[in-house]
Amino acid sequence: MSPMRAAHHSSGKTDVEHELEHTARGPVYRVLAALAQTCLVIAGVQLVTLISIFGWLVWGRYVLNDTPTWVEQLALLLVVWITFLGAAAGVWNKSHLSIDFIREMMPDPLRIPMRWIAVIAVCVFGGFLAWQGWTLAEKTWPRNIPMLGIAEGWRAVPMAICGALTVVFSLYHVGELARGEYKLTGEL
Amino acid sequence: MGLAVLFGIFGLGLFCGMPVAFALGLAAVGGFLYEGLPLFIGFQRILSGVSVFSLLAIPFFIFAGELMMQGGIANRLVRLASSAVGSVRGGLGVVNVLSSMLFGGISGSAVADTSALGSILIPVMKDKGYDPDYAVNVTVTSSVAGIVIPPSHNMILYAVAAGGMSVSKLFIAGIVPGILMCLCLALVAYWVAVRRGYPAETFPGFKALGVATIVALPGLMTAVIIVGGVLSGVMTVTESGAFGAIWAILVTTLVYRELTWPAFKLAVITSVRTTALVMLLVATASAFSYLLALYRVPDLLGNFVAGISDNPLIILLMINLILLVLGMIMDMAALILICTPIFLPVAVGLGMDPVQFGVILMMNLGLGLCTPPVGACLFVGCVVGKIRIEQAVKSILPFYLAILVALMLVTYVPAFSMFLPSLME
Amino acid sequence: AEWRGWAIHPEDYPNTVAMQSFADQVAEVTEGRITPTVYANGILGSQPDAIEQVRSGALAWANFNMGPMGEIVPATNVLSLPFIFRDVEQMHHAMDGDVGQQFSDALSEAGIVALSWFDSGSRSFYNTKKPIHTPADVEGLKFRVMNNDLYVQMVDQLGGNATPMAYGEVYQSLQTGVIDGAENNYPSYESSNHYEVAKYYSITNHLILPECLCVAESVWEGVSDEDKAAIKEAAMDAAQLQRQLWAEREAKSLEVVEAAGSMVNEVEDPAAFQAAMEPIYANFISAHPDLESLIKDIQATE
Ligand code: NA
Ligand code: NA
Numbered sequence: 001m002s003p004m005r006a007a008h009h010s011s012g013k014t015d016v017e018h019e020l021e022h023t024a025r026g027p028v029y030r031v032l033a034a035l036a037q038t039c040l041v042i043a044g045v046q047l048v049t050l051i052s053i054f055g056w057l058v059w060g061r062y063v064l065n066d067t068p069t070w071v072e073q074l075a076l077l078l079v080v081w082i083t084f085l086g087a088a089a090g091v092w093n094k095s096h097l098s099i100d101f102i103r104e105m106m107p108d109p110l111r112i113p114m115r116w117i118a119v120i121a122v123c124v125f126g127g128f129l130a131w132q133g134w135t136l137a138e139k140t141w142p143r144n145i146p147m148l149g150i151a152e153g154w155r156a157v158p159m160a161i162c163g164a165l166t167v168v169f170s171l172y173h174v175g176e177l178a179r180g181e182y183k184l185t186g187e188l
Numbered sequence: 189m190g191l192a193v194l195f196g197i198f199g200l201g202l203f204c205g206m207p208v209a210f211a212l213g214l215a216a217v218g219g220f221l222y223e224g225l226p227l228f229i230g231f232q233r234i235l236s237g238v239s240v241f242s243l244l245a246i247p248f249f250i251f252a253g254e255l256m257m258q259g260g261i262a263n264r265l266v267r268l269a270s271s272a273v274g275s276v277r278g279g280l281g282v283v284n285v286l287s288s289m290l291f292g293g294i295s296g297s298a299v300a301d302t303s304a305l306g307s308i309l310i311p312v313m314k315d316k317g318y319d320p321d322y323a324v325n326v327t328v329t330s331s332v333a334g335i336v337i338p339p340s341h342n343m344i345l346y347a348v349a350a351g352g353m354s355v356s357k358l359f360i361a362g363i364v365p366g367i368l369m370c371l372c373l374a375l376v377a378y379w380v381a382v383r384r385g386y387p388a389e390t391f392p393g394f395k396a397l398g399v400a401t402i403v404a405l406p407g408l409m410t411a412v413i414i415v416g417g418v419l420s421g422v423m424t425v426t427e428s429g430a431f432g433a434i435w436a437i438l439v440t441t442l443v444y445r446e447l448t449w450p451a452f453k454l455a456v457i458t459s460v461r462t463t464a465l466v467m468l469l470v471a472t473a474s475a476f477s478y479l480l481a482l483y484r485v486p487d488l489l490g491n492f493v494a495g496i497s498d499n500p501l502i503i504l505l506m507i508n509l510i511l512l513v514l515g516m517i518m519d520m521a522a523l524i525l526i527c528t529p530i531f532l533p534v535a536v537g538l539g540m541d542p543v544q545f546g547v548i549l550m551m552n553l554g555l556g557l558c559t560p561p562v563g564a565c566l567f568v569g570c571v572v573g574k575i576r577i578e579q580a581v582k583s584i585l586p587f588y589l590a591i592l593v594a595l596m597l598v599t600y601v602p603a604f605s606m607f608l609p610s611l612m613e
Numbered sequence: 614a615e616w617r618g619w620a621i622h623p624e625d626y627p628n629t630v631a632m633q634s635f636a637d638q639v640a641e642v643t644e645g646r647i648t649p650t651v652y653a654n655g656i657l658g659s660q661p662d663a664i665e666q667v668r669s670g671a672l673a674w675a676n677f678n679m680g681p682m683g684e685i686v687p688a689t690n691v692l693s694l695p696f697i698f699r700d701v702e703q704m705h706h707a708m709d710g711d712v713g714q715q716f717s718d719a720l721s722e723a724g725i726v727a728l729s730w731f732d733s734g735s736r737s738f739y740n741t742k743k744p745i746h747t748p749a750d751v752e753g754l755k756f757r758v759m760n761n762d763l764y765v766q767m768v769d770q771l772g773g774n775a776t777p778m779a780y781g782e783v784y785q786s787l788q789t790g791v792i793d794g795a796e797n798n799y800p801s802y803e804s805s806n807h808y809e810v811a812k813y814y815s816i817t818n819h820l821i822l823p824e825c826l827c828v829a830e831s832v833w834e835g836v837s838d839e840d841k842a843a844i845k846e847a848a849m850d851a852a853q854l855q856r857q858l859w860a861e862r863e864a865k866s867l868e869v870v871e872a873a874g875s876m877v878n879e880v881e882d883p884a885a886f887q888a889a890m891e892p893i894y895a896n897f898i899s900a901h902p903d904l905e906s907l908i909k910d911i912q913a914t915e
Contacts (some may be wrong), residue, residue, distance in 0.1 A: 229665070234659065
């Protein structure tokens, strides 16, 4: 949950300490963190777009009596993008809702394999998301989204991206597990 | 057997601490493979699960709430509530409840309410000599009112899961139960405060109260914009969410001038995160529920519950109990999506209105948000209040009871939820 | 083999009842070799999703409306042209004959075998303001239409403001005045309760959309010739039943809405409405020259 994250952050370190930690984590970490951040920024722009086109919709219908007919379908497309880009960043930040207290109560011989299972299972599902997202995009490419006139396949593209990023991010988490550096919560 | 695969993978995933949304998705993948169904259908369901018009209100309301927090609307609402009832003994506890009623009513998110009001009120309460566990208890339990008092994105989820009912009717139905819940909680907060001998604030005088009201007015207008915009026919409920956000931007930049560029960016990014978490759950839950529908699970479970007793009072109590227990171990959004198709037909079979059932479901699952082991509000409250979960839970029981009393009243007295919507007809 | 079937309507709806009767008849004539089942209320997904599921064979059979079929099988967009059929009877004649065969052929290229054609009545405009007699009465009114460019053009040509909107939002939007009207057949006008808030129903009959009872091609291929014939016959019987139930349902719905105070009126000059559609036909034919002969064939049907 994001508000929890925010609270964590406020108790945290200075910027310099953050910077040092990033450097210490090496280039792979920095590239992946930048990817996750990029997802959030793009999705953020899309969220602001979403709000704006709804303003335009109401203006067009109520004031101009000429409803922009593309808003509804574009909004549905945008929300899919926001969901999957945000979800990919959520994998990196480990902010998806999970029940980890059971696992964390377990003794080491159980807890450690359970952590491996959880991280690898996320990676596997990410693989399915990427593969099936791609398949769906291909399958629906010849068909257009009504009122928008662009390929239906654009709806499946963010799912494929989210899947691919999920695989990459959770592979990094596998690395953390292997090095014994795994943390329950990610960083902003 | 297919069901065993589905729930086996899901259960194992949860047990190992896999994110709920991913466990739902992976279980669905297992189910599709086991049934020999083309996999793409599961993922098609994931996509269509998100591409639902009424779900658009979720990012809108989340964003509006986030902007109000970052832009200074939330703390003005607290100040208003504090000047109004701060002079009562244990007044800050009552203020806390009242603020949740105001802020939760607008933001629609219990977790946002807990973190926003909690980070403002809990330090103040501790400062004035209130125990931290009390401060956390009040904050956490009263934030649940925000789920019932409109707007509420969880109610929108319910309307979708119920097969598309009137969201505005649901919203209106939640007003009285939400106030009822706050009333019960305020009584408990007062009672505990008196028993523990907490101090009262001095009444700041009517002039100060007036000032606080005027200062909070533009923020309170957000609710007016949302409700008024819908009733006057300018916009639909969904569109009003977008206007709530636009209005919040205008107020916090032009009137309060507190929404700086970094604060705005933070509001956007936080909203994206929260939206994505909720919507991914919706997405994978719809692949999961495709298989539930294919195995006709809702019929089976509904018959099971109906077979236990033919006394409607007992069946309703059973449903309440099951929901409470599920709410303790699972997240709210996922539960709404999974439980609605299962229990709604049973409740309707007993002659209950789907709108009333929606309110009951919200209250039940809301209580689950403040119970261990899994309670997002409880977690956030403890983080903000800087106490351990055990410490908070030790003294929270009277507050649970307050919510339970409200829940029972709403369950067995339909008028609490149905009177206002009946006026609409 | 179990044949999973998709239906969007509730169990007691004419289409769903007819599908259940088809299922029973098929199970009987094939002596249990094929047992179709019906999943009602669209619980297995929206129509576009269900179409994909039938094409992949995950669902064995379904009842599809031809409106949303247009994005997948372009030829079926012809059926979404406003005023393509004069009346429901002509639609029945066309679809039961050579025209229907042409649509079957187009569908089978997409992996869907159409066995028979159901009825979804004819759609007309209803609104909260006034009875519509001439195209000029539509001027300036906001009408909710389904998401299809042809329906948007139709309202635009009549001078109205076409407003795509999710079906679930329509009732309240009519009530509060976000939109002035919508368009549908009597049974939907009644069951959606829209008649409570929009009491002027004007019979334009602008859309007469047939529906198919269809089987997945991959499933159909595995059926013996003998069973195929029996299933086909069951589908024809189901269509007869559906059309009869549909007519009864329409009559009942009309009765309900009129008893509740709805004002139902005939339009004065249907030809004026049709004439306004000429640019739409011209656009459509220039975009799909191959479909011109199909349009001519429909218009030539008695
Ligand atoms: Na609320
Ligand atoms: Na909980």
